[in-house]
Amino acid sequence: MSATLHTPGMPGAGWLSGPALRWVAAGLVVFNGFFPALWILLTSLKSEAELVRKPLQYFPDKLTLANYLQAFTDQPLGLYLANSAAVALASTALSLLVSAMAAYAIARLNLRWRQTALTCIVASSMFPLVTLLVPIFETMRSLGLLNTYTALVLPYTVLNLPVCTLVLVSFFQSIPRDLENAAMIDGCTRLGALVRIVVPLAAPGVFTAGILAFVNAWDEFLLALSLNASAQMRTVPVGIALYQGEYSFPWPVISAALIVAIVPMAVLIALFQERVVGGLTQGGLKG
Incomplete structure (x- = not known):
């Protein structure tokens, strides 16, 4: 034994x-x-x-620090940073605006197909970006928007809507309806209740959705490369890819440019770390 x-x-x-x-x-x-x-x-x-x-x-x-100086002289890195900031900020603001209204409708209104809408939102985020590249490019070309900020802001907004909406739905559902009803009894409209009551109470979720949307827009490469071929409209990811030559790879200079591109994201996460972590945790528990 x-x-x-x-x-x-x-x-x-x-x-x-x-x-x-x-x-x-x-x-x-x-x-x-x-x-x-x-x-x-x-x-x-x-x-x-x-x-x-x-x-x-x-x-x-x-x-x-010579590599950092060369990173700004070999390519207009400052211009690329400004372009990325403009596109990321605009798309983030638009994503939060649209997703907040969509999330409020799903969380509060008695929609007959609410669960189906949520399923479609989740399903829409599963398509690989490369499969959407051709229709997005043709749409922007037909509208005459190539080589403009709008050519990136609109697709980034659409791509960020699913995750932003799902994050905000879980937070909006956790807010008592009595608070909105009291505000509407006092003369506030439903939109006013959303702006004045729901959004402030769901601030951690709003910050979480905003950070996710901003980072996605800042890091995106494929659409930025395809839709904005003009040198004046390039964003940071596309600009960094141009540092390498046909036969040379200046890795120290490329690394310096990468560090410069990472710093804004690191500062953003450091400033809103508690809100982002709290938003992800609370959203996971309440959803």
């Missing part, structure tokens, strides 16, 4: 479970998330000679 090995008091076995294991898992997640950004930062501070040196050199012998 075989004996079962059971050594609960074995030295060194406790770290494999409980808080220690959770800390190890959290450390691996943090390392996996931050290592690529740290590697890009270190590369941006190296010279070309240090980058190709053998054996591999993780830290530069002497920090240099």
Whole structure:
């Protein structure tokens, strides 16, 4: 008869479970998330000679900011940043405006096909962007909107609507109806109740949806490359792709440009971290 090995008091076995294991898992997640950004930062501070040196050199012998200066002189990086900011801000504002009204209608009005509408919203977000590229391009060309901000703002708004609407629906459903009814009894319209009562109370969800929409618009590459071929209308992702030459890959300069592009997102997340995390958590619990 075989004996079962059971050594609960074995030295060194406790770290494999409980808080220690959770800390190890959290450390691996943090390392996996931050290592690529740290590697890009270190590369941006190296010279070309240090980058190709053998054996591999993780830290530069002497920090240099020349790559950042070259990133702004080789390409109009400032213009690309301004274009990305304009497109991302406009599409985010429009996405929040439309999705707030759509989410309110789904959450509050007695719509007969409400569940079907939610299903269609989820299904619409599952189409790969590459399958939508040709119809979007033809639509923008027929409207004469190519090489304009509008050519990107409108598609980005449509692409962001599903996720923004789903986030806001869960928050709007958690707000008591009595608050809106009291406001409407006092003479407020339903739209006024949405703007003055519902949206302020759902601020974490609004911030969460806004951050998601802004990041998606800031990082998008395929539509920006296809719809705005003009050099004056390029966004950051497209502009960074132009740093490489036919036979050369200036990785330190490209890394410097990437760091410059990452900084606005890092600042945005740092400023609204608590609201975004709270919005994602509350939305998941209440939805």
